[in-house]
Amino acid sequence: MLSETVLKEIEEIKAKYPSARSALLPALYVAQREFGWQSEKAMQAVAQALNLPEAEVRGTATFYSMYKHKPMGRHLIQLCTNVSCMILGAERLVDFLKNRYGLTQNGTTADGRFSLVIMECIGGCDMAPAMLLNTDFYGDLTEEKIGEILGGYK
Amino acid sequence: MITITINGKEIKLEKPVTVLEAARANGIKIPALCAHEQLEKYGGCRLCLVEVEKMPRLQTSCTLTVADGMVIKTESENITKARRGVLEFLLINHPLDCPVCDKAGECELQDLVSKYGASAGRFKEEKRKTPESHEDRILARNMERCILCTRCVRMCKDVQGASALTIVERGGKSRMEPFSRESFNCEYCGNCHTVCPVGAILARPNIHNYRPWQIDREVETVCPYCGVGCSFILQVRDESIKRTIPKLGLGLNNGLLCSRGRWGYDFANNPERLKYPLIRKNGKLEQSSWDEALGLIVNKLQTIKNTQGGKAIAGIASPRCTNEDNYVFQKFLRTACQTNNIDSVSRLGFASAQRYFEDILGQGITANMIAGLKNSDVIIVLGGDPTAVNPILGLSVRAAARNGAKIVVIGNAKGLERFKTLKVTPPVFKEADVLEAVLSEIAKVKGPRGEKPAIDKRINELAGKYRTPEISGFNELKELLLSGKSVSIVLGTDIVQRTNGHKALFAVAGITYLLEARLYLLSERANEQGLIDMGCLPDALPGGRPLNINDFRKRFETSWGSSIPSDNGLTLMEIVDASRDKKIKALYVMGENPAFNIPNNPYVKEALSALEFLVVQDIFLTETAEIAHVVLPALSWSEKDGTYTNLERRIQRLRKAVNAPSGMEDWKIISEVSNRMGCKMQYRGTEEIIDEIADISPLYKGLTYDEITKGNCLWPYKGEPLRGVISEIPAAPEKSDDYKGDFYLVPEKLLFHSGTLSRRSSSLNRICPEPSLKIGEGHAQRLGLKDGDNVKIHASDGNLSIKISTDRYIKDNLVFISNNFEGRGVFSLLRYSLDPVTKAPGLEGCEIKIEKA
């Protein structure tokens, strides 16, 4: 169940839209923050908070790949390997993450610190190779640079 | 006017519809797997492709709106090629297991593939594998066969309003899914199953037990369960009902059904059906011949009538029997038995309220078309949850909400929680006070209307003494009601079952009157209205004609060739009291189970056991039949002809679909007894009975089966409704109790059961196998209880072990148990005192303690 404060946060989101349904995507992010991922409980909690059918919440939550659909590490790396990034060496970065952190596609580090999701284009071709770390954007990546950046996320 | 050409044929259209609709309306077939008459456009399957001149590509006819001058071709080589391609794609993951699929023979995909080809696919990868799931209580899901047309999802969300289905994930992984087993809020209507074009959603009761082409006959009839009166086709094989099929365009349900109508038919196939007459000998019921049983009945009734007079005899009619049965029943009691002691369990709610409203507002006040609900802008729902009591009517309330109507719920109505605009929770058992306050507030703006002086006068009296209740939402409630231009009131019977129920009824009548609202009375049994119209009342003859007015009575006496006692008879609860006091010696029960269906079961049983002679006609050995002296096997609704009158007062035809192995029509048994008692009744069939009714009842004048079949038998038919209304509103001394207890027990009306009939339906038992105590989630938590826990409840005299089911929408301290399950009905614990005006039992104030078991 969601705490009073979180419910209030969802109420505030709801107030920004004409109907509760419109608040579904942001509310799912809030629940994900609280539950760690889109678990059955998280989706149920959102359905109750917005008085929406649980089926509808589930259909929406599972449609979007940017939600966490299983328990994941504290920090989520979303690395692009689409054309531009690939040409500029994203594959090397994939290898680097694997060798240095033991991270593979959809995997999580043993200490629960990082999870990796390989993405199809995050709109950063001009700074390829690029990644999102949680909601922070990083471009022009190299193995060295990525190591440094990750060091900043405990 | 829009003119288009389809396949060379010129078509003129009033309104801009889709090309698909235009084609269909003109008998031109276009294949369509995702489009459906009842559902929103989707445009997902791409099978309805057509060629439109001047448009570069093939167009989906289900989403394309016609424009003047359009020239359309629905078949061509190009189109066939495209459709074949689409089908090939659809078959990529389809298992092509038609030989073992129950849909084969009525599958839209199978038909299309056999027409357009693509029998072999070129796709080399593995097909998706998902085993058929039988985890659900009543529906099987085969996701390998699913073509993702989303008809089921749209049906469940937009029409049924349950929103139990969704498509999860996306792309190649997408599939239709119930949310999860625990939180799955499926209403088991099966409407998803109706619209699924393939064998992906199947009915478990029918898996592998017959093929569509093996059906012996199909008979159109009406649902036996509630007062909505949905139409469906009964499919029969080997004298057993296989399915009930709703059809687009058939009846007021237009292709939809609820769980009871869909699955509940199988009680008729139950092997426990009574097969022969029973007579109590040495304290035990033993098999007898019809002749012996009827002889005994005649003998007993004659003796009691001759020695004690007709007043010592009473009859309980049945809202599950046809108009014809009920007409013959009351005629028999009034003539052969010389008694007006006739009533039914409808007195518990519907009949009491209906009579009250007609007395003060005029006959026909509740005869409103269910379809009209959709045109309302404000709907007030109180006294019950229409989505459980009268589910198909409930769907109209939900549909109105989607059209923008404001739904105001007073009390608890779980099925409308996502559709309501406002919910007001009156203090327990104080609905009447809240309603009187609402009425008085409305009267300030709208009253007096001047049309019915008695009502205006009473409203005026109330205005002087009402108090604004301290409940949240009261002002909004008042404002909403006043804002309505087309107001409907949907009234359930819960508020009738109060000792001061008549006060709430007056307030509702007053609101109806001032707002010129449409009034809908929820009706739990199929023929409650019919039974009233047939004169199964202690104070009225057929057509609602008051018994104690000589002119009316004389007409019936002449026609029936017999005198009719002139005093009003006893109402249901009074019959029970008089039986216990041995004033009534003989009771004739037709198709009813009073020992279970009347509150305070122990008392009722004691009263019925005191009878000198109890006759029961039924299809099962009910609690009442068990204590009877003679039990006669009757026929089920599927085995007889006749008519039902639904809650909107539409008369509809029941048709015999199955030949019963044993038993006799209720009317036939009654006429046989009547004949032997010297009151001749020589009907050769139900048609002759309806002819007599049409001849004698001023209301059903000129009615014939032909006309009923045409479906236009709507109030006021060609009849003569009674115009007069009473000049004085009946009143009773005020009673005011305080309800400060922890929990109060009240009856619950379940969506999945109805009376004691549905207990014999194995499908409905599969959906809802046991009773539960419904309690607000907050209260349960406070008691340290969670959903599914077993508890023991203690009432003033009696207790019950039961599991609880929590409901987060219940905020007051009412707790609910239904009255369906053997030995565990709420009426075994509830006691009552009569509403002096309506003579309905007041069930308020049953305080209980709940203890963890």
Ligand code: SF4
């Ligand atoms: S049975 Fe009715 S409520 Fe259940 S999933 Fe199907 S359409 Fe929805």
Ligand code: SF4
């Ligand atoms: S289950 Fe049937 S109705 Fe539902 S999406 Fe699949 S094919 Fe369509």
Ligand code: SF4
């Ligand atoms: S709404 Fe009533 S009449 Fe219609 S199917 Fe359900 S129980 Fe039968």
Ligand code: FES
């Ligand atoms: S029927 Fe037109 S796209 Fe499915």
